[in-house]
Amino acid sequence: DTNIFARILRRELPARIVYEDEHALAFHDINPQAPLHLLVIPKGAYVSWDDFSARASEAEIAGFVRAVGHVAREAGLVAPGYRLLANTGGHGHQEVPHLHVHLFGGRQFGAMLVD
Ligand code: DGP
Numbered sequence: 001d002t003n004i005f006a007r008i009l010r011r012e013l014p015a016r017i018v019y020e021d022e023h024a025l026a027f028h029d030i031n032p033q034a035p036l037h038l039l040v041i042p043k044g045a046y047v048s049w050d051d052f053s054a055r056a057s058e059a060e061i062a063g064f065v066r067a068v069g070h071v072a073r074e075a076g077l078v079a080p081g082y083r084l085l086a087n088t089g090g091h092g093h094q095e096v097p098h099l100h101v102h103l104f105g106g107r108q109f110g111a112m113l114v115d
């Protein structure tokens with residue numbers, strides 16, 4: 001309840017929000033790693049991809065997945081292409097314990113995994 005993204009959802013912290021619907025919120029990452037770096041989060045309090053995929057309802061899962069696709073489409077990233085990333089747990093280097101999908105775009109990306 002007290003993590004940064006939960007607080008952004010409650011509008012206790014500011015964010016550059018680009019999209020919101022019943023199931024999801026999308027906003028700019030505070031420390032962008034690409035020309036466009038957005039985060040898409042579900043509105044429900046799910047700590048990770050694992051938690052979300054195990055506990056969320058069909059409607060929440062469908063709504064969230066559709067929101068990620070919608071945000072990328074609206075950002076004009078379909079034709080050039082983009083990258084999605086969901087860091088999960090310790091080895092995944094997840095820092096904020098509210099599920100978030102990183103959406104990267106705006107340049108050619110290279111090899112998948114960089115330390
Ligand atoms: P991860 O390592 O996958 O948990 O990524 C967390 C991301 O969250 C990281 O790219 C930076 C971003 N971030 C951290 N604090 C804030 C914040 O207060 N606002 C926004 N917009 N992004 C944040």
